[in-house]
Amino acid sequence: MLRVDTLRITPQILSLIARIDEFKGAWRALGALAPDRLSALRRVATIESIGSSTRIEGSRLSDREVERLLSNLAIRSFETRDEQEVAGYAELMDRVFGSWQDIPFSENHIKQLHQILLRHSEKDSRHRGQYKTHSNSVAAFDESGVQIGVVFETATPFDTPRLMSELVAWVNDEREKGQLHPLLIIAIFVVVFLEIHPFQDGNGRLSRVLTTLLLIQAGYAYVPYSSLESVIELNKEAYYLALRRTQGSIRTNAPDWQPWLVFFLQSLAEQVRRLEKKIERERIVLAALPDLSLQIVEFAREHGRITMGDAMKLTGASRNTLKVHLRNLVERGHLSLHGSGRGVWYEIR
Incomplete structure (x- = not known):
């Protein structure tokens, strides 16, 4: 089981949580924009999120190319791997934004979300929606694409079902007890989910969509209007470093949650700052034009x-x-x- 008794709530963590929760409470007043303005903000944020999350995993499509692809999703035919990934991510985000209240946090629903994510990925047709059956340790490659070493050992296919069952049960238990702050529950879920790496492919993208789902379900209603994925993309090296520093200790008697918690909360705070800036710009535009x-x-x-x-x-x-x-x-x-x-x-x- 997860050892969260080693979790230290430092002044830095408290300050970041207070900053994020202050905006959460003020969102109704800060976000009092006309519906069409909110719709436009959400569309821009969605394009940024899809572009950034897929580029973190190696896609080369720009936000402009993502926007053009989204306007033609009805064609249901995508030539490249990058286009297939963008289409799946877009459909999954649409499902989460439209049905978050009706998505229980369970293993079956996580698998269903994974299936939607990889719906258009031809090479993933055999394993989408199913836990991995082969090792998928995170490896490093040289410039020519040759593997030069293993960066991180993920859970074995044999252990994955048990570990995922324990993780999902932990999240639901903690949400029900209400003793641990929701942002800490979400942060711990994400880092452990990626440490398990339960699916053959798509784990990073799915983790970011699940982050959005859990945040919205926890009452952070502003999340669709500002892209957390784009914050992570701009700090990708720090993102991977924080993950590795925490993941390496998760299965020990003294997990070090701090590196990941600080990065995660700092990213959420930056997401808030960006949205505040956008809203202020909207107000200036409305008043001056x-x-x-x-x-x-x-x-x-x-x-x-x-x-x-x-x-x-x-x-x-x-x-x-x-x-x-x-x-x-x-x-x-x-x-x-x-x-x-x-x-x-x-x-x-």
Whole structure:
């Protein structure tokens, strides 16, 4: 069983939890934006989360490419491994955001979520939704792709079912008792889940979606509007270092939870800081822009870009009037201009 009696609640950890919970409590007031503004924020955060989480695992698709792929998910045909991973991650996030209240935290549901994650991955068809049957220790590779050593030994396929059963039972017991702070429960779950590495593939991506699910279920309702995955991507080396430092001691008599807890809570605090900054920017935009300019900015934020033709259809204003508004938006730093001539388009900076 997990040894959490070695968990030290330091002033740093207390301060980070207080910071995150303060924002959680204030979200209803801070997030009092119009539904279409919240929808636009969520769309941007979702694109960032999908792009970052898949790139952490080796994908090369940019956020712009992810956005284009999401607009064509209905095609149900994806040529590359990267596209398959993005499509699965997008569908899983959509399921979590839409049905989080109806997803019990159980092994069966974790397996179902894994199946959705790898739904479009052809090479994973035999093992999606099932615990691993082969060793999947984390290895290091040289620049040519040749394995040069094992970085971390994960649980054996034989031990995985027992360890996952114990982990899920621990999470549910702690959530029911209410003695350990929810953020600490979630942090410990994530690091142990990745130490077990229960599935043949997709463990990192699934761990980040499960983090989102557990946070929303714990009342952190702002989570869909700011990407935690993008915070982790920008600090990927520190992410792996914190995981390894804690994971190496989990099965000992004195687990060192501190490295991972501090990184995890710092990442959540940065997620909050980013969202606060976005909300403040939204308020400034709302207060300072003319209605027509505001319509343009809202369209660009929701759809990823806007052209002159889009702006004319949206507002009914003349080309000359719109040129003035678009030029002012570029000069004031709200939009960036791309292309030339009739191919000009704009996106949010």
